[in-house]
Amino acid sequence: MTIREYLWDRRAGYGTLAAALSLSLLFLAAFRTAVAAMWLLSGIFLISVTLHSIWDYTRKKAYYSRVLTSLEDLDQKFLLPEMLPEPLFYEGTLLEQVLSECCKSMTEHVAEHRRQNREFREYIELWVHEVKIPVASLQLMVHNLADPSEKMSVQLRRIDDDIEQVLYYARAENAEKDYLIQETPLQKIFGSTAVKNREALQLAGAQLETAGLEVRVLTDAKWMEFILGQLLDNSLKYRSPDRPLQIRVWAEEQKDGVSLHYRDNGIGIPAEDLPYIFEKTFTGSNGRLASRSTGMGLYLVKNLCRRLGHRIEAVSATGEYTEFTIVFSRNTLFGD
Numbered sequence: 001m002t003i004r005e006y007l008w009d010r011r012a013g014y015g016t017l018a019a020a021l022s023l024s025l026l027f028l029a030a031f032r033t034a035v036a037a038m039w040l041l042s043g044i045f046l047i048s049v050t051l052h053s054i055w056d057y058t059r060k061k062a063y064y065s066r067v068l069t070s071l072e073d074l075d076q077k078f079l080l081p082e083m084l085p086e087p088l089f090y091e092g093t094l095l096e097q098v099l100s101e102c103c104k105s106m107t108e109h110v111a112e113h114r115r116q117n118r119e120f121r122e123y124i125e126l127w128v129h130e131v132k133i134p135v136a137s138l139q140l141m142v143h144n145l146a147d148p149s150e151k152m153s154v155q156l157r158r159i160d161d162d163i164e165q166v167l168y169y170a171r172a173e174n175a176e177k178d179y180l181i182q183e184t185p186l187q188k189i190f191g192s193t194a195v196k197n198r199e200a201l202q203l204a205g206a207q208l209e210t211a212g213l214e215v216r217v218l219t220d221a222k223w224m225e226f227i228l229g230q231l232l233d234n235s236l237k238y239r240s241p242d243r244p245l246q247i248r249v250w251a252e253e254q255k256d257g258v259s260l261h262y263r264d265n266g267i268g269i270p271a272e273d274l275p276y277i278f279e280k281t282f283t284g285s286n287g288r289l290a291s292r293s294t295g296m297g298l299y300l301v302k303n304l305c306r307r308l309g310h311r312i313e314a315v316s317a318t319g320e321y322t323e324f325t326i327v328f329s330r331n332t333l334f335g336d
Contacts, residue, residue: 001064006057014049021045056089063092078103121170128167135160153199161233168226168300179308184221186251186260187213192221193228197236204236204245211250217258217328223304228262230297231324235264238286240319257330263323269316277314278302 007014021042028038063085070083081099139156142149190213194201201208232247239245248263269277273284281295305312309329316322 001057001061003057006053006061010053017045017049059088060092063087063089067095078106124170125167128163128170132160132163135163150199150203154203157197157200161229164226165230165296165300168223168304169296179220179223181218181220181308183216183218184224185214185216186258189219189221189224190228190249193225193232196225197229197232200236201232204239206236206239206245206247209246209248211248212253213249213251215251215253215258217260219308219310219328223308227301227304227326230301231262234297234322235266238266238322240265240267258328260326260328261323262326263321265321268318268320268322269314270318271316274314274316278312 025038025042028041066085067080071077071080074080074083081096081103084096084099087093087096135156139153139160142152142156187210190210194208235245235247243265246265248261250261252259252261267286270285273282273286276282277284278298278301279295280299282299283295302312305326311327313325313327314322315325
């Protein structure tokens with residue numbers, strides 16, 4: 001708040017005081033009051049108004065400057081009422097009361113929203129566990145058939161994977177409570193993922209090639225299996241109709257960590273879509289070709305990698321390949 005802003009805001013009050021002083025001087029002049037007395041009265045009036053304005057401006061400027069400074073320094077703006085100094089004027093007290101009430105209302109609203117979100121997430125988790133029971137039963141029934149249908153097994157696996165995706169999405173915001181970070185060989189993680197998807201891979205005639213996966217990384221094996229499962233699912237979903245699906249997975253040790261490369265020879269990702277593939281619900285031009293595309297798979301992959309402390313990148317050439325690289329930081333805690 002500048003002097004100019006302060007004076008302009010009170011222009012009506014100063015205009016009223018000026019009018020009152022002028023009428024007072026006219027009234028005194030009508031009674032033939034001495035000019036010196038009139039000058040003295042005017043001087044006292046102007047000095048009083050000036051001193052009062054300086055005092056009022058100084059205390060209010062100090063308070064509002066503190067408010068603005070605190071607001072800029074706070075990451076969570078709703079904590080502003082807790083950081084304000086005690087105001088020395090009534091307008092400041094009113095402002096503090098208003099901000100406190102707004103903060104209280106916002107806090108109650110957020111608490112209610114979190115409660116509803118928690119209840120919905122708990123319902124989704126319960127639903128997932130309940131619906132997985134009949135799916136598992138169907139998988140067992142298909143497995144026990146005299147002539148089991150491989151295509152039926154693949155479709156049941158897809159249903160199970162989609163249900164699993166719902167569960168992982170519901171838990172993504174609080175996934176850190178379910179982490180078990182430990183050193184695990186990448187070969188074990190990818191091997192488990194490939195076994196879970198072997199029917200779909202066999203049906204698609206996919207060829208798997210791995211190298212250097214004996215290296216150990218610091219991660220959560222269960223969540224990494226989900227991440228690699230999403231990449232496998234995308235490879236199957238967007239494979240090229242002109243050639244057999246080939247998937248290469250290899251790891252490279254670097255100075256600052258380990259890079260896991262996942263590459264397929266599918267239809268690729270258009271250059272204009274590549275910057276957005278990790279965004280929520282983004283399907284792109286390829287997604288319009290696949291009825292099962294939801295735009296959630298790679299979003300979950302990116303989100304989980306971030307929470308696990310990994311970095312994921314993607315490069316692609318349309319009609320040739322798509323390659324994802326997951327970078328695991330080196331475990332410096334134990335001097336590796």
